[in-house]
Amino acid sequence: MTAGASEQSDGTVVRAVLNGNEGAYAVLVRRYQDTLYRHAERMTGQPDEAMDIVQASFVKGYQSLETCRDAERVGAWFFRITANQCKDYLKNRRRKDVKLAEVDSLPSENDDPEESAQRGELKDRINEALDRLSPDEREAFVLKHIEGLSYHEMSDTLDASIPALKMRVHRARESLQELLEEYR
Amino acid sequence: MRRELQTYLDGEMSLNELPAELREEAERWERLVGDMRELNAERAPTELEQLVLSSLPARRRQPAARRQPALRRAASWVARPRTIRISPLAGLAAAAAIALVLLLPRGEAPTPQARPESGAMIYVQFVLEAPSANTVAVAGDFNDWSPNMVLTDPEGDGIWTGRVALKPGVHQYMFVIDGTQWTTDPRADRYTDDGFGNRNAVLVIAQPTTRS
Numbered sequence: 001m002t003a004g005a006s007e008q009s010d011g012t013v014v015r016a017v018l019n020g021n022e023g024a025y026a027v028l029v030r031r032y033q034d035t036l037y038r039h040a041e042r043m044t045g046q047p048d049e050a051m052d053i054v055q056a057s058f059v060k061g062y063q064s065l066e067t068c069r070d071a072e073r074v075g076a077w078f079f080r081i082t083a084n085q086c087k088d089y090l091k092n093r094r095r096k097d098v099k100l101a102e103v104d105s106l107p108s109e110n111d112d113p114e115e116s117a118q119r120g121e122l123k124d125r126i127n128e129a130l131d132r133l134s135p136d137e138r139e140a141f142v143l144k145h146i147e148g149l150s151y152h153e154m155s156d157t158l159d160a161s162i163p164a165l166k167m168r169v170h171r172a173r174e175s176l177q178e179l180l181e182e183y184r
Numbered sequence: 185m186r187r188e189l190q191t192y193l194d195g196e197m198s199l200n201e202l203p204a205e206l207r208e209e210a211e212r213w214e215r216l217v218g219d220m221r222e223l224n225a226e227r228a229p230t231e232l233e234q235l236v237l238s239s240l241p242a243r244r245r246q247p248a249a250r251r252q253p254a255l256r257r258a259a260s261w262v263a264r265p266r267t268i269r270i271s272p273l274a275g276l277a278a279a280a281a282i283a284l285v286l287l288l289p290r291g292e293a294p295t296p297q298a299r300p301e302s303g304a305m306i307y308v309q310f311v312l313e314a315p316s317a318n319t320v321a322v323a324g325d326f327n328d329w330s331p332n333m334v335l336t337d338p339e340g341d342g343i344w345t346g347r348v349a350l351k352p353g354v355h356q357y358m359f360v361i362d363g364t365q366w367t368t369d370p371r372a373d374r375y376t377d378d379g380f381g382n383r384n385a386v387l388v389i390a391q392p393t394t395r396s
Contacts, residue, residue, distance in 0.1 A: 022240070029236050037228035047225070051232060052334075058236040060338040085336075092319045092334065092363070123223045145217040146224075150195070170190050176216075177185065183212040 014071035017062075029058055032075050036082045042142045043086035043135075045127035053089060057082040076157060083158065087135040129179040133172050140168035141176075189213075238307075239347055305349035306389050310335060310359075312369065315342030317361045324357030324387075326350050331360035352391040356384040 008016075008027070016024040036057060040050035061068075061078050068077045130138055143149045143157070144165075151162045158165070189206045191197045193213055202210055310322045312335065321331035326348070335346035356376060359367045368375065372385030 025240065026233065026237055029233050033228040033232050033236070034226070037232065038224060038226065041224045042220075047229070051229060051235070054228065054232060055236050055239060056336045056338065059239055059241065060336070062240050063338055089334070119223065122219060126220055126223065145193075146220050166194060169194070170185075173190065173193065173213075174185050180209070180212055180216055183215050 009072060010074045011071040014065060014068065014074050018066055025062060028061075028074065028078075032078050033058075035075070036078060039079070039142065039147065040082055040086055042146050043083075043138060044089060045123075045130060049089060053085045054082060057085050060085075079157060080159075083139060087139060090135040090138065125179065125182070129176055133175055137168045137172040137175070140165050141172035144169050304352070304392055306352060306392060307347050308350050308387065308389065309345060309347050310357075310369075311371075312344045312359050312367070313342055314344055314359075314361055314367075317342070317344065319362055320344040321360045321363075322346065322348065322357055323360050323366075324355055324384075326355050326357070331363065335359075350387075350389055352389045355387045355389070357387060358382070358384055 010028070010031075013024050013027050017028070033054060036054045037050055040053045040057075041047055044050050044053065057078060060081055061074075065074075068074050070077070130141075133141065139158070140154065143154050144151070149157070151165055154160070154165050155162050186203075186206060188197065188203055189210060192199065192202045192206070192210055199207060199210060312320055314320055317337075320335040320337075322333045322335060323329045323331040327333055333346060333348055335344040337344045356378075357369070359369060361367055366382065368383045369385035372387070374386035374388070375383040376386050378384045
């Protein structure tokens with residue numbers, strides 16, 4: 001009995017792809033797309049941009065898979081690619097683009113219209129506040145508070161020192177004080 | 185912001201250790217980040233996986249293609265109904281040109297009647313060689329000339345690419361390098377004067393064939 005693709009380790013799947021089983025890449029996509037998409041959406045505040053970034057990240061990963069030094073940790077490798085793409089996007093984004101993209105707070109079918117509108121407004125306010133952070137500060141804040149990573153995990157993921165990451169999170173909190181006032 | 189509150193939010197102090205006057209603010213922080221967590225989707229959109237898999241580069245997906253004759257590559261390219269490669273890399277330039285011609289009904293733009301009822305979109309891959317660029321975007325009549333469709337340089341070799349879903353028809357576009365430098369696609373099949381002394385590239389997308 002052989003293990004199904006979903007039970008195989010990341011390293012096994014990566015080696016399969018590198019050995020010519022290109023279909024195995026779908027296993028990696030299915031394993032990590034949710035994690036990467038969540039991060040990209042929280043970093044950009046834009047579902048469409050998050051889709052594009054995750055798509056580009058997987059394509060980049062596919063093209064350079066042989067450079068992944070630790071195939072068993074390919075998920076962390078994908079995450080770093082996505083995180084860098086998110087920061088590049090934020091650095092290059094112009095305010096005009098932000099305005100054009102602020103049309104994504106669509107209610108779902110089951111939402112109460114009033115509640116949905118309130119959530120849309122809240123989302124806009126949160127995104128506006130997060131947009132004022134630098135890409136590094138936003139990344140650190142998102143990982144620490146929204147994705148719930150420890151500083152050790154963040155340091156491992158981003159290859160940055162813990163004091164530097166703490167500094168970014170502290171600055172982000174200072175910048176978000178105005179938003180916090182709404183929670184009185 | 186008080187240092188004790190930062191320490192608590194860093195997870196290095198319990199709520200009980202926090203001075204009483206800071207606890208209300210600490211709880212507000214918890215509510216704020218709780219809302220932030222809930223506002224975004226937990227899962228990727230269902231179409232993402234297919235979008236990724238359909239956009240993987242052919243050099244891995246179809247390694248045998250390099251050995252095929254050019255005409256067969258062109259025929260194979262045409263058979264892929266949802267991807268048109270515009271201004272491809274040098275090695276694929278001939279194949280793309282042949283394919284585009286084959287897709288067009290005698291070189292004419294599709295008539296309004298010929299548009300698919302479902303409003304089907306065609307994926308177009310834009311490619312620009314710009315080794316010194318920091319960013320490249322495409323702007324055209326399909327996005328109100330806003331340079332917000334950003335291309336990527338996945339291999340760091342100065343070949344910028346990006347896929348955009350467009351409706352069949354005739355479109356004009358330009359590339360925008362580093363946010364300010366409007367550049368005509370040097371490998372477009374057609375051009376038109378933009379009225380301001382520059383040339384817009386013209387892209388003609390034939391309607392996809394429908395099965396009977």
